[in-house]
Amino acid sequence: MxxxxxxxxxxxxxxxxxxxxxxxxxxxxxxxxxxxxxxxxxxxxxxxxxxxxxxxxxxxxxxxxxxxxxxxxxxxxxxxxxxxxxxxxxxxxxxxxxxxxxxxxxxxxxxxxxxxxxxxxxxxxxxxxxxxxxxxxxxxxxxxxxxxxxxxERTRIAWYGTFVTTRRLVGGDAVIEVATELVNDSGVHFDGDLTAEIRLAGESILWLRQPVSLPAGATRTCRQELTLPQARLWHPDTPHLYTLEQRLGLDQAVTTFGVRTVEFTSDKGFFLNGEHLPIHGANVHQDRAGWSDAATHSGIRRDVTLIRESGMNLIRGSHYPHHEEFAAECDRQGVLFWSELCFWGIGGENAEGFWIASAYPPNEADRAEFEDSCLRAMAEMIRVNRNHPSVIAWSTGNEVFFTDDEVIPQAKQLTQRLVDLVHELDPTRPAAVGGAQRRGFDELGDLAGYNGDGASLFLKPPWPSIVSEYGSVIEDRPGTYGPLYGHGVETDYAWRSGIVLWCGFHHGSIVPDMGRMGFIDYFRLPLRAWHWYRHEMRGIEPPPWPLPGTAAALRLSADRMTIATDGTDDTLITVTLVDASGQVVADDRAVRIEVVAGGGIFPTGTSITLSADNRGLLDGVGAIEFRSYFAGPNTLRADADGLEATELTIEAVGGEDWHGQPRRLPAGPPSLSFMPSAESPRLLSAKRPVFSSSSPADRPAHLVTDYSVAEGWISATNQPGAWLRIDLEGLWAVDTITVLFGEPGSVPFLLAVSADGQAFEQSATGTTRHGRMSFDLRGRLIHAVKVAFPQAPAEVIEVRVHGR
CATH class of the missing domain: 2.60.120.260 (Galactose-binding domain-like)
Incomplete structure (x- = not known):
């Protein structure tokens, strides 16, 4: 062929x-x-x-x-x-x-x-x-x-042109359809056969032949329905994969697929192959320490493995289509995958530029091309990933409600167009709407994903739902041993399809500290929360925590000792500081790793320093991914002040041999751009998540950041200690906080602020008798704001936080 x-x-x-x-x-x-x-x-x-x-x-x-x-x-x-x-x-x-x-x-x-x-x-x-x-x-x-x-050949099976779908399961058999797009851009009419062989674990299962007549210049889709006897179903516990080998003339295409059915229900949750399966997953961004978005296949495999080993069974690809290899790896490892479009917004007051804009264009001249870009990206995402059984939903975006008020109707219309496109291109999977907890976006698709306070706001909605984000805890290694629950996910409701942690890995962010919410850090080393989840869901005891001490030696190891040089492969190099007995100690002295022989590189070139300053070495352990584009042995040497150096050899195979040829390695970008500083303070709290001690269904806490002055939040009880908390979803320099109270009278309150979203410090006290109170924070770094009532609750109409 x-x-x-x-x-x-x-x-x-x-x-x-x-x-x-x-x-x-x-x-x-x-x-x-x-x-x-x-x-x-x-x-x-x-x-x-x-x-x-x-x-x-x-x-x-x-x-x-x-x-x-x-x-x-x-x-x-x-x-x-x-x-x-x-x-x-x-x-x-x-x-x-x-x-x-x-x-x-x-x-x-x-x-x-x-x-x-x-x-x-x-x-x-x-x-x-x-x-x-x-x-x-x-x-x-x-x-x-x-x-x-x-x-x-010019007459061929189209690029990603084969689509295999499971129509139904009948007893132990599966009825599947194979739709194949054929292209003839030669100048000659083609008459021949489209043949296909289906294999499972190398064994031939079925062989098919269909006559094809394809005029010059034509494109046509052939459909074949067939029954797979005693089908081996794809499931996280048994991720069986079939291969379909097709031939058209001299052209050949191989497609990997799985046999399975998915169903999300509004009353009983998620079903895979007709059996109920609770979902517990994590959101995953694609970038990593040093290498930014440039992940290898090995790096992707490492990421999927870390989520699966924690006991979780789903990854949400936040908030854009990921490399096809990501879905392929989820297929192989038995991890469900939520594939998402890059239509999303960011909280706070919008501007035009630097990705802090309205999710949908406020300028009419931009709208047609923008909508085309979303529809095109959705079609491309589906075409490339549609045969992967791990993909159980196509999401139209994330938190699109962060759109300017005047174009919310247009943003919802575009979301509906995207839902309709999913139904057209792939009716076997639901069209999800991610981050749908405001402004009625949750009613537009087949599946609503609720982020943040949405988990507590939407109890038993009339459509299938999932908590697509919960947690949002800022920590570095080692972190706290315990769950990252909150946002109303502690209760296991039968109607809820599942919960998805925010987030799996630390990642880069234009908002200070917003990326430090993973239960695995940027260098792919787990925090203690990861070990808690693994113990809770898989029964694996956590390792002994390193104790403070003075290191006596360095250890250097790698998760793979041989790597390919074709750009798909790397190895995770780990350095540990140990005491005289060989136990890891929480000694955070900097460690330098150098390539003393070979053509391999770190993201920083032929050497890298891991330290507490770059969070690369914490709690006595550091790590970095290492790759090579030249074949041959690579000798890596690690050294630190006061400790004897240690070495490790990684073999790179394939391609051009390394013999010391000259090369010019980049030192990094020539400049950096940052989120522009506003001339006047920016409204940071608009439509942010809000949590409370309690509230009646018709007076939820999120009213205080939606800025409808007709009514606000009230407590569901008159008990002392009522509170509400606004999460700014990042660390901001806050200038002022303004609170508008609804009830007359003189009810005592206190204002508290937090830099990490967890530990609060009292900032001001007062009473509600003035109706409106403003507080000067003078640029204090704040992640969350709490208003509490130590004696009796009062109505809060608005909480406005301004800063940079």
Missing amino acids: TRRKALINTAWKFAYEDPPGAVAEDFDDSDFYDVGLPHSFGIPYFMQTGFYVGRGVYRRVLEVRPEDLGKYLALEFQGVFQDAEVYVNGRQVGRHLGGYTAFAIDISTAVRAGANQLAVRVSNEWNPRLAPRAGEHTFNGGIYRDVSLIVT
Whole structure:
């Protein structure tokens, strides 16, 4: 068979900004940096709130065989953030807008036999007409996922053109449908067969043949319904996977799929294969220490394994489509996956720019292109991931209610269009609406995901629901041993499909400290809360905690001793400080790891220092991912003040051998952009989560940040000690807090603030007799605000927090 798909992740040249003429074939790129893919503009990145915003250019030589001319050749990009212009031999062959979905560009007529010059111009500049317009994550640019060359026949099975669905389970059998998109862009009519063989664990199960007549220039979808006898169902406990090998003429395509059914109900929760399955999962961002968004397949495997080993059974891909390898790894490990679109918002007062904008465009001129970008990204996400049995829902976005008031109707209309598109493209999975706890977004889809206070606000809604975010506890290692419950998830309701922790891993954020909410840190080392969940759900006792002490030695280890050099592989290097008896001690002295022989690299180059300053070494343990684009042994040496150095050898295999060839490694981005400082204080509390000691159903606590002055929160009882708490979802420099009370009279209250959302300090006291009270905080760093009534409760109409 002639179809070939080859990774081209190695031997790229890269420059920041947009050097004049850099996409031309004869451009001199000798002063460009030497990089491998996946690559991020931000490398090395360690959770700074600022990141490089601008442009970059990638160049590489591509060899084409003479016998491949005249065939279909395409470049497949699994993800480029977020505006990519692709050139071959100085000629633009395509452009893709959208930072999180895969795309393929036909280069058949642009290449020649032998050497061809590829160039990709990339921009991560904020675009008001491109999703996402807003979010709290960081938006580092780059070709941060795999690139491959595809070579096959002009008459072929389309790119990701096969869709296998489970129609129904009948006894022990499964009725499935195979829909295959066929393309004939040759000049000749095709008459032949579409054949298919289904295998399970290497054993042939079924063989099919369907005659095909395909005119020149035509595209057609063939559908085949068949019965799999005694089907082996995909389930987290038994993640059985089938392979479908299809042939059309000389072309061949292989599709991995699973047999299973999913159902979310409003009264009994979630069902997999007709059996009830409670969901407990975690939200996961894709970035990691040093390497930013540029994750390898091994890194993805590590992430899925850490969530699964905690005892959880679902990952929510927050808040954008992830690498297809993520769903594939969830398939293999038996982890459910919630796949989400990059239509989302950020709390507080909106601006226009730097991802702190209204989730939906307030400017009419931007709306049509923005809506097209969302619909296109949804279609691309579904096409690439639709055969993965782990995917149980397509989410239209996250917290889109963070949209300017005047365009909320348009934001809801777009959400409905996205729901309808899911129904059209994949009727076997529900269209979810993530972060739907405000403004009626929860009623638009098949499944409502409630974040934060939504868990306590929406008890037994009339549609299927899940708590898509709970927790939000800011901690570094070692952290607190215990659950991260809260937000109303402590009670196990039969009607609720499940709960999903915010969040799995520390991640980069434009909001100070908002990224430090994982139960696994940025370096992929678990906090003590992770061990609590693992003990609670799997019965595994936590390890002995390191005690304060003085280290006597260093230990260096790796989770994989051999790695591939094609950009899909890495190893997690771990360093521990131990005492004379070999026990890990909480000695946080800095450790430097250096590549003393070999061509491998850390995100910082040929050496890295792990310390408490970069949170890379805490509680006596540090870690970092290490990769190589050259074959051969890599000797790593770790040393720290007062301790004898130790070494470790990692073998890199495949590709070009390392013999000390010269290379120019980037030191990092030339500049960083930060969230712009407002000339006047920004309203930080708008539509933020609010929690209370109690409230009647018609007077919930969230009224105090929704700013309807008609009525506000009241306690459900008149008992002393009533309170409400506003979560600012990050650490902000607060200038003023204003509280508007509704009841006349003179009821004592106290105002308390917290820097971590947990421990509160009293800031002011007073009575409600003035109706409105303002307090000057003078830039104090605050994460949450609490208003409490020690004697008797009073109505609170609004709480307004302003700051930067």
